Amino acid sequence: MQKSDLLKKLQEIVGDEHVSASAAELYCYSCDASQIRGMPDFVIRPASTEQISKIVRLANENEIPVTARGAGTGLAGGAVPVEGGIVLDMSSMNRILETDLDNLQVTIEPGIVQEKMNEALEPYGLFFPPDPGSSAMCTLGGLIANNGSGMRSVKYGTTRNYVLGLEVVLADGTVINTGSKASKSVAGYSLTDLFVGSEGTLGIITKATLRLRALPKERSVLLASFEDPELAGQAVVKVLSSGIVPSACEILDRNIIDAINTYDPHVGLPQAGAILMFEVDGTENTVREGIEMIKDACSTLATSIRAASDKKERDEIWAARRLVGAAVSRLDPLRTRVYVGEDIGVPIKELPGMLHKVREISEEFKIPIMTYGHIGDGNLHTGMCIDMLSDAEWEKLNMAADKIHRTAIGIGGTVTAEHGVGSARAPYLGLELGKALDVMILIKNALDPKGILNPGKMGV
Amino acid sequence: MNDEDMRSILKCVRCGTCRAVCPVFDVNGWESSGSRGRMLVAHGISQGLEVDQGVLDSINTCTTCGLCEEICPSGASPVKVIENIRHQLVLQGKMTDAQKLIRADALEKGNPLGESQDRMAWLGDSRNDLPEKSDYVFFAGCLASYRYPEITKKTFDILRKFGVTVLEEEVCCGSPLLRTGSDPSELMSKNLEQIKKIGAHTVITGCAGCYTTLKNDFPEELNVLHVTEFLADRLAELDLKKLDLKVTYHDPCHLGRCNGVFDAPRQLIKAVCYLEEMKSNREKSKCCGAGGGVLKGYPELSLELSKNRLEEIPKDVDYLVTACPLCRTNLKRGNPKVDVLDVIDLLEMAME
Numbered sequence: 001m002q003k004s005d006l007l008k009k010l011q012e013i014v015g016d017e018h019v020s021a022s023a024a025e026l027y028c029y030s031c032d033a034s035q036i037r038g039m040p041d042f043v044i045r046p047a048s049t050e051q052i053s054k055i056v057r058l059a060n061e062n063e064i065p066v067t068a069r070g071a072g073t074g075l076a077g078g079a080v081p082v083e084g085g086i087v088l089d090m091s092s093m094n095r096i097l098e099t100d101l102d103n104l105q106v107t108i109e110p111g112i113v114q115e116k117m118n119e120a121l122e123p124y125g126l127f128f129p130p131d132p133g134s135s136a137m138c139t140l141g142g143l144i145a146n147n148g149s150g151m152r153s154v155k156y157g158t159t160r161n162y163v164l165g166l167e168v169v170l171a172d173g174t175v176i177n178t179g180s181k182a183s184k185s186v187a188g189y190s191l192t193d194l195f196v197g198s199e200g201t202l203g204i205i206t207k208a209t210l211r212l213r214a215l216p217k218e219r220s221v222l223l224a225s226f227e228d229p230e231l232a233g234q235a236v237v238k239v240l241s242s243g244i245v246p247s248a249c250e251i252l253d254r255n256i257i258d259a260i261n262t263y264d265p266h267v268g269l270p271q272a273g274a275i276l277m278f279e280v281d282g283t284e285n286t287v288r289e290g291i292e293m294i295k296d297a298c299s300t301l302a303t304s305i306r307a308a309s310d311k312k313e314r315d316e317i318w319a320a321r322r323l324v325g326a327a328v329s330r331l332d333p334l335r336t337r338v339y340v341g342e343d344i345g346v347p348i349k350e351l352p353g354m355l356h357k358v359r360e361i362s363e364e365f366k367i368p369i370m371t372y373g374h375i376g377d378g379n380l381h382t383g384m385c386i387d388m389l390s391d392a393e394w395e396k397l398n399m400a401a402d403k404i405h406r407t408a409i410g411i412g413g414t415v416t417a418e419h420g421v422g423s424a425r426a427p428y429l430g431l432e433l434g435k436a437l438d439v440m441i442l443i444k445n446a447l448d449p450k451g452i453l454n455p456g457k458m459g460v
Numbered sequence: 461m462n463d464e465d466m467r468s469i470l471k472c473v474r475c476g477t478c479r480a481v482c483p484v485f486d487v488n489g490w491e492s493s494g495s496r497g498r499m500l501v502a503h504g505i506s507q508g509l510e511v512d513q514g515v516l517d518s519i520n521t522c523t524t525c526g527l528c529e530e531i532c533p534s535g536a537s538p539v540k541v542i543e544n545i546r547h548q549l550v551l552q553g554k555m556t557d558a559q560k561l562i563r564a565d566a567l568e569k570g571n572p573l574g575e576s577q578d579r580m581a582w583l584g585d586s587r588n589d590l591p592e593k594s595d596y597v598f599f600a601g602c603l604a605s606y607r608y609p610e611i612t613k614k615t616f617d618i619l620r621k622f623g624v625t626v627l628e629e630e631v632c633c634g635s636p637l638l639r640t641g642s643d644p645s646e647l648m649s650k651n652l653e654q655i656k657k658i659g660a661h662t663v664i665t666g667c668a669g670c671y672t673t674l675k676n677d678f679p680e681e682l683n684v685l686h687v688t689e690f691l692a693d694r695l696a697e698l699d700l701k702k703l704d705l706k707v708t709y710h711d712p713c714h715l716g717r718c719n720g721v722f723d724a725p726r727q728l729i730k731a732v733c734y735l736e737e738m739k740s741n742r743e744k745s746k747c748c749g750a751g752g753g754v755l756k757g758y759p760e761l762s763l764e765l766s767k768n769r770l771e772e773i774p775k776d777v778d779y780l781v782t783a784c785p786l787c788r789t790n791l792k793r794g795n796p797k798v799d800v801l802d803v804i805d806l807l808e809m810a811m812e
Contacts (some may be wrong), residue, residue, distance in 0.1 A: 023510055029491055091489060327535075336473060389466075
């Protein structure tokens with residue numbers, strides 16, 4: 001089909017003003033926050049499942065790629081149309097369809113922003129716990145499609161733990177519903193779990209029913225300083241094995257501490273080789289007890305321990321921590337944070353060793369590597385900043401990232417704990433998954449035989 | 461594209477934090493209408509992206525409010541990039557009709573409103589009675605002179621008690637040209653010559669756009685005060701009585717966020733009545749939607765921005781007060797449930 005004919009048909013489905021083929025728009029939708037690029041032919045902002053079903057059916061008949069996109073905050077190219085075709089910008093479908101207070105559930109459209117949904121739930125004393133750094137702008141659809149998580153996953157788990165059911169448009173335009181409103185169901189294969197984290201390669205999520213939690217009554221934050229990240233890693237192992245489940249457990253190395261203090265001088269984090277930020281939530285008693293237990297567990301390893309004095313300080317610390325991934329760019333006017341090799345996960349016991357390896361890789365390639373992340377669940381973010389105009393630095397960066405990925409896999413870890421595979425990490429899936437990748441390919445071929453759904457992603 | 465701009469574009473890691481705050485993106489929803497998108501489009505232009513209407517709309521719908529810059533974690537400077545890229549496009553003749561009109565009117569008539577009337581008519585009888593030399597000069601600005609002559613007169617009547625004079629042949633400060641990519645140096649020179657002739661060491665203005673332009677963009681460094689700063693320093697001499705009113709205050713972006721003038725207007729308001737803040741305020745204030753040439757170039761968009769800002773007015777206030785005639789104009793366009801006043805209106809009520 002000619003492009004102009006296709007445009008006409010798409011306009012008939014969604015209306016002229018909701019489809020764009022302008023050069024500016026296509027350019028803007030050709031990337032996310034990763035280094036992956038791909039120019040779409042059309043960007044569409046659909047308003048309903050019915051429209052999406054029609055679009056996907058049309059695309060399938062004409063073998064045109066369809067890539068769903070939330071807020072485009074991804075770090076692996078998951079929403080980048082690497083083979084062109086149609087980008088579905090889902091952000092207009094942003095309604096809360098039903099708040100079911102008695103069942104602690106909410107049914108939403110995928111374009112709703114995480115923070116906006118939680119703001120709407122707050123008056124009812126409820127919240128959706130997965131809390132990525134990008135919560136102010138990322139959409140629930142993106143979170144579900146990537147099984148995102150963030151700072152509170154050490155206690156609350158990942159998005160997967162909160163998805164009860166999905167409405168999904170399949171590659172041929174068929175609309176299915178997965179899961180159940182019942183909190184337990186073993187009726188059939190867990191298709192909900194299959195679509196969560198499938199990055200738009202198996203279907204387009206158009207609706208989701210989510211499980212909610214009651215907002216904790218109390219929160220408290222503790223900062224423990226260490227001489228180096230390895231000692232902090234040992235402290236994490238000790239804390240978690242003592243039976244406490246903090247609601248967050250974050251590591252910040254020296255450079256990250258500097259970056260936070262530069263971004264928001266109010267925060268005034270102590271100078272240290274590494275800081276662990278613990279948060280404990282619950283009732284007044286459980287919070288007090290948890291904080292004391294963490295203090296005890298860290299006492300022989302930490303150089304100092306202090307609690308955030310009040311809610312204001314606690315909020316400032318978290319707000320700055322949220323944005324630190326990008327804020328490291330502020331440390332040097334000529335350098336910019338590049339997200340590659342930034343999301344490894346390793347078994348908790350291997351943490352101190354992995355931190356040591358990261359330092360060795362940094363020395364080997366003579367490139368500073370900052371470490372931060374959700375160390376409580378073994379998820380380390382490694383941050384590298386380079387002069388974007390230097391080819392030599394790009395080469396070093398990619399070599400260091402490759403070694404970080406291979407090292408993580410080598411010790412039983414993963415190349416991506418929460419940011420997703422996309423195109424950026426697809427080349428490592430064979431190494432990490434072995435024959436399991438063949439099963440993924442079988443599933444992909446069964447559900448999307450023409451390969452129109454987000455092609456070029458996840459190694460399938 | 462100059463090195464500094466390219467560096468600034470490269471500082472953007474495309475994290476999308478600005479999606480949460482860009483008021484234009486909030487209305488339009490397309491990626492090209494937000495700061496991240498504009499940075500990408502600016503990058504695209506440097507790489508040969510063809511400049512069509514879509515590109516022009518992306519680049520020219522920014523109000524230059526600077527909220528994205530305020531919260532940008534990676535330290536990019538989108539406003540500067542946008543203004544510079546507008547300038548480069550204008551040099552190549554690539555601009556919207558509104559940009560052409562603003563430039564032609566400002567350069568030919570001395571104001572971007574297209575007015576040919578006597579600019580200083582607001583002075584009335586006072587014009588025969590002005591000191592030729594003074595340490596302080598009041599720069600009224602185009603909008604205040606032509607659209608708000610009464611409040612401008614009131615402002616000057618208060619200021620002249622402190623020995624302040626005005627420019628004999630004031631012309632546009634150049635802000636509308638600067639923000640929309642044209643060269644304002646001719647206008648700046650005309651004003652600068654007169655400021656020197658008067659011998660003033662300080663320029664006082666009641667317009668946020670004039671304020672930031674006089675302060676940050678003039679070829680020679682000027683000591684610039686907003687009317688509210690000048691008067692807040694002389695509060696004791698104003699003889700103000702208390703009013704039984706509750707008001708809220710809109711921070712003009714180019715006065716507050718861009719130049720840090722938050723306290724002086726609040727000080728004056730609190731001296732005469734009760735102030736309740738808008739939902740977003742001070743550094744995080746939402747834009748009224750008029751700046752950066754958006755009111756002229758994209759009036760419908762500008763109206764939507766105004767309505768969104770008006771939704772942040774607290775319940776049960778008597779007035780929405782601001783300190784910029786452009787903000788006032790656009791906030792009024794949004795049909796607010798309460799009247800919009802300048803800080804000076806409020807002070808005048810307290811002086812009666």
